[in-house]
Amino acid sequence: EDQVTQSPEALRLQEGESSSLNCSYTVSGLRGLFWYRQDPGKGPEFLFTLYSAGEEKEKERLKATLTKKESFLHITAPKPEDSATYLCASWGGDKIIFGKGTRLHILP
Amino acid sequence: KAGVTQTPRYLIKTRGQQVTLSCSPISGHRSVSWYQQTPGQGLQFLFEYFSETQRNKGNFPGRFSGRQFSNSRSEMNVSTLELGDSALYLCASSLDRDTYGYTFGSGTRLTVV
Numbered sequence: 054e055d056q057v058t059q060s061p062e063a064l065r066l067q068e069g070e071s072s073s074l075n076c077s078y079t080v081s082g083l084r085g086l087f088w089y090r091q092d093p094g095k096g097p098e099f100l101f102t103l104y105s106a107g108e109e110k111e112k113e114r115l116k117a118t119l120t121k122k123e124s125f126l127h128i129t130a131p132k133p134e135d136s137a138t139y140l141c142a143s144w145g146g147d148k149i150i151f152g153k154g155t156r157l158h159i160l161p
Numbered sequence: 162k163a164g165v166t167q168t169p170r171y172l173i174k175t176r177g178q179q180v181t182l183s184c185s186p187i188s189g190h191r192s193v194s195w196y197q198q199t200p201g202q203g204l205q206f207l208f209e210y211f212s213e214t215q216r217n218k219g220n221f222p223g224r225f226s227g228r229q230f231s232n233s234r235s236e237m238n239v240s241t242l243e244l245g246d247s248a249l250y251l252c253a254s255s256l257d258r259d260t261y262g263y264t265f266g267s268g269t270r271l272t273v274v
Contacts (some may be wrong), residue, residue, distance in 0.1 A: 096266050142204075152203065
């Protein structure tokens, strides 16, 4: 069964303290791996799509990487405005499966 | 540029009633997807429409249905509401999901009492 698991469920960091969020997936025929950010009361906001193992994409303080079994979202020197829930989603066949997300809280 | 618009934002319904939610995608986007988001299950895929045709469907009972109109606007209907249908219903549209992923609306918060 296709599955996406994110860890940790929640993470509290001090401002400037870098860390990584994990997204493990078991999907037949992965076509892509999405990362989204979701703020309270809003819909998810698209961040990245990764297609193949070894691929990396960056946006401001965020960098997403992909291996054959997992993806990482690295956050470098985060700021309080990076606080949000980060969601990953696998795209395999014609199904998109979301993980339950990591709630990230950056303390000033 | 207008984003994805969902109406209404909030809705309270009674068990057994039916409800229709509306989604207007970004202009030019022909793909519209619907998701249910709950604290316990996270985001779960309901269905996707492309050019008025249902392209894909998630594992939800037949009480959940949808349609897409020629202008790409989409509606989702839930009949015989149950308490467990209380959730945030999100609509997302895409021009090219390979490059741009999906753009989500802010959702409709449905509460069934």
